[in-house]
Amino acid sequence: MTISDLTDRFGLLAVGLAAFVVVMLALYGLAELASRRNRSRLVATVFLFPAVLFLGVGLVYPAVRTVVMSFFSDDGSAFVGFENYGWVFSNDDALQTLVNTALWIVIVPLLSTALGLVYAVLVDGRKGERVYKALVFLPMGISFVGASIIWKFIYEYDASGAQIGLLNQVLVWVGIDPVNWLLNFPFNNFLLMVVLIWIEVGFATVVLSAALKGVPTEIIEAARIDGASPSEIFWNVTVPSIRSAIVVVAVTVFIATLKLYDIVKAMTGGHHGTDVLAQNMMDQAFRLGNDGRGATMAVLLFVLVIPVVIYQVRNMRRQELEAR
């Protein structure tokens, strides 16, 4: 590393921060001017301008462009109608990608939420609850790439000699031959899912645990006095009481799973039958130069979240009404 490596980077940072301060001061000055004239519409415009500009230029316009691109050929020169979509549903690799994605978005939210709920119930009110939760919550702070590296070492396979992967070592201890896990289709898909579940269970635990604290203890006591067994209490009292929190967790994990790219890219690169939509999209667009197909994959991702968007907006509208 040389001095110029440092000055290049921190110089850029200084320039960037200075520009940011200038923009903020300018916006503040404009807002002040508009406020003095008491024109709230103008004030609102100033306050909203940066966000609306960024979202418009960086998210809305590109999203529309992507939809348009999905109807064009891979170099963007010719209109091809639904040909790219036809390819997705006829090409074997693309179909495998869709099947894998379907498995991911069902299994990961389901298991993460279920495990998080069970764990939250188990540690609720237990001595050392904070430590229990912190241990499981910890992976939330680790990047998907970091988690992939962690788990790649666990799945590591050595054809001859001592195993350095924990999973294979456990097999050896038990007396079974080690397995080359990540090449083992279709099981390798589940091993990749484990990584995301490992991360998301902590999220589920924390949110659901907070929701559990909101369930009045009298209700649980009453059920217990009525002679309900722990499992009855769990299913008939606990779960219904925190239903909305469970839905929030499942939906959030669902969206994270759908957009998942890093883990598949870092662990298998989408090879050996483990490709998913978001990883295939990047492959098509940036490695293979197939912009049309890449855009099509992105549109499919969007189509899959539309129900969630509608659900969320309706949910929010209802809450707004209740709050009024």
Place this chain on the structure above:
Amino acid sequence: MSVKTEPWAPKRPATDSGLGESSGERLRRILTSRLASIVAIVIAVLWTIPTAGLFITSFRPENDIRESGWWTVFTDPNFTLETYNYVLYSDSAGGGLVKNLINTVVITIPGVLVPVAFAAMAAYALSWIDFKGRNTLYIAMFALQVVPLQMALIPLLSFFSRGLAIGDFTIMPAWELDGVDTIVQVWIAHSIFGLPLAIFLLHNFMRELPRDVMEAARIDGASHSQTFRKVVLPLMTPALASIGIFQFLWVWNDFLVGRTFAPQSAAKPLTAVLGDMAGTWGFGWVRLPAAAFIAIIVPLIVFLLLQRYFVRGLLAGSVKG
């Protein structure tokens, strides 16, 4: 969407039971509680082992990593800091990551400040300034939260590299950034992608501010910009901290955006380099644990120290865009 407890409908009419429990019942209760303890401990241990394993591996000599698992250190301890030295400072292949670490820092600071500042302004306007179309605008931004950022990648990249033109008329010329300067694109991309969630969370917090306080400021003759700076921002500090931590973790840990908008090695953030190293699993794989731990440790410390704020943000409702 926010987490709340649903009103519980009482069921199960009181039947045959009383307060006392028989000895059989008590035994069963103790057994289930034992079982619960065991399951909880097993889960906690299972969740901790992977990270601990990587941590131990990162301090082992390269040859040891190649030949035996990390659990052998308990019988045959052998540690070194050499790998850390190599991955951070060596000029050879797989080394010199300190530059990428600096890139990550340089990317993260504006990548957090800009979207949080812009989102705070927008959230204030959406909660406390009356104007026509406010609700529609808010709902639109709310919905953007779940739009996969993959939808925007290809056009946004071409927007930077080719500029924007209608027919022959150039609205914005191509940026033609090179080397370290491509980090500017990463700043902007992160600011854009972080906005919807930040606006949503800050709006949730801001709406909760007491109306009396806002009206008192108004009566004292404070303008909107003054109210924002002197009343709202100080009251919002915990909320800003919580959304700041979200965005920090997201930007620091990001792989996709950094890799797409800073593809040249000079500007790549640490996570992008790591992801590619892990993907190829080349001959330097024995150095991956040390490299990964350098990337993991900073967010992990921030995360542990500021967990309270992070959890508060989570509970205010979170769907990352």
